[in-house]
Amino acid sequence: MVIFSGIQPTGRKHLGNYIGAIRQYVEGQDRADPSIYCIVDLHATTVEYDPATLRERVYDTTAILMAAGLDPERCILFRQGDVQEHTELCWLLTSVTSIGELNRMHQFRDKSVAQRQLVSAGLLLYPVLQAADVLAYRAHEVPVGEDQREHVELMRDAAERFNRRFGETLVVPEARIPTVGARIRDLQDPSKKMSTTSPSPAGTVYVLDEPDAIMKKFKRAVTDSGSEIVRAPDKPGISNLIELLAVIRGTSADEIEREFADSRYGDFKVAVGEAVVEYLRPVRERYTELRGDEAELMRILAQGADSARALAAETLADVRERMGVA
Numbered sequence: 001m002v003i004f005s006g007i008q009p010t011g012r013k014h015l016g017n018y019i020g021a022i023r024q025y026v027e028g029q030d031r032a033d034p035s036i037y038c039i040v041d042l043h044a045t046t047v048e049y050d051p052a053t054l055r056e057r058v059y060d061t062t063a064i065l066m067a068a069g070l071d072p073e074r075c076i077l078f079r080q081g082d083v084q085e086h087t088e089l090c091w092l093l094t095s096v097t098s099i100g101e102l103n104r105m106h107q108f109r110d111k112s113v114a115q116r117q118l119v120s121a122g123l124l125l126y127p128v129l130q131a132a133d134v135l136a137y138r139a140h141e142v143p144v145g146e147d148q149r150e151h152v153e154l155m156r157d158a159a160e161r162f163n164r165r166f167g168e169t170l171v172v173p174e175a176r177i178p179t180v181g182a183r184i185r186d187l188q189d190p191s192k193k194m195s196t197t198s199p200s201p202a203g204t205v206y207v208l209d210e211p212d213a214i215m216k217k218f219k220r221a222v223t224d225s226g227s228e229i230v231r232a233p234d235k236p237g238i239s240n241l242i243e244l245l246a247v248i249r250g251t252s253a254d255e256i257e258r259e260f261a262d263s264r265y266g267d268f269k270v271a272v273g274e275a276v277v278e279y280l281r282p283v284r285e286r287y288t289e290l291r292g293d294e295a296e297l298m299r300i301l302a303q304g305a306d307s308a309r310a311l312a313a314e315t316l317a318d319v320r321e322r323m324g325v326a
């Protein structure tokens with residue numbers, strides 16, 4: 001069984017990424033052979049960015065993933081830009097991707113209206129590159145947060161269309177989305193997900209935030225009218241905090257509601273903040289150590305790229321052959 005997932009190095013990674021995705025990556029190391037995790041710098045160029053910062057963030061993200069528990073001896077960890085098969089397969093897959101489908105993707109719609117200058121073609125083609133990322137490794141499972149469900153659907157369509165048109169070649173992958181914590185919401189605007197590239201500074205909790213900063217963000221978290229600590233469609237703020245605490249404690253949301261039945265919003269927010277501080281503390285501490293040795297991070301990414309390239313090259317050889325371009 002092969003697992004593949006990608007994570008962007010733009011901006012800084014946040015609690016939503018940690019709970020929705022990174023936690024699953026770590027667990028995937030024990031279930032798959034190989035599990036492959038990719039820092040998708042090419043995806044990060046689809047919105048405005050600074051080249052020097054992007055390069056730095058690749059190392060930051062590598063160190064965060066390792067601090068969270070990824071072990072380069074047990075998984076393949078690499079930078080997308082180091083393996084050219086991704087971009088080649090992206091182009092080849094455009095032949096089996098419909099523009100109507102791309103146009104309907106929520107991420108494209110949301111991110112294109114958020115652009116102040118250029119709405120790049122890359123933003124539209126983003127899911128095709130993402131399909132190439134996964135399909136190049138013939139991955140069976142793609143651990144992602146809820147927001148990526150439709151992109152995985154699109155890559156499944158592309159793989160199926162490819163197989164019908166050119167003969168059985170690609171594996172049709174499945175999304176693996178956590179049942180709780182798949183969509184952590186922005187603490188200031190619970191109608192939105194926490195996000196790397198359109199951050200609301202007070203609403204986004206970063207994996208590397210200091211305890212004081214984390215507590216401040218939770219104390220200021222937007223809650224809803226009323227005073228009961230229960231999940232409800234008209235209580236997205238409180239529901240988000242309940243889910244967060246349930247995930248961190250490894251218990252159910254019902255259990256959290258029972259425990260805090262007699263508490264006030266203010267006390268509950270402090271309890272969640274404290275739990276998050278302790279949850280992220282060991283990651284932040286290990287990060288500082290790992291990030292200090294950039295040469296070692298470079299070595300790990302280079303080694304990961306060698307392993308990844310060997311796998312992707314095999315798929316690409318088959319794809320080229322089937323498509324009549326080799």
Ligand code: ATP
Pocket residue numbers: 006007008009015016017018019020021143144145146147148181182183184185193194195196197198
């Ligand atoms: P952007 O908003 O710019 O796309 P992002 O915060 O989604 O950035 P990515 O690197 O695109 O960051 O996502 C990495 C992984 O984290 C993906 O699997 C994504 O589904 C997951 N993820 C992102 N945000 C959340 C969230 N708020 N809750 C749970 N999972 C999330």
Ligand code: MG
Pocket residue numbers: none
């Ligand atoms: Mg994203």
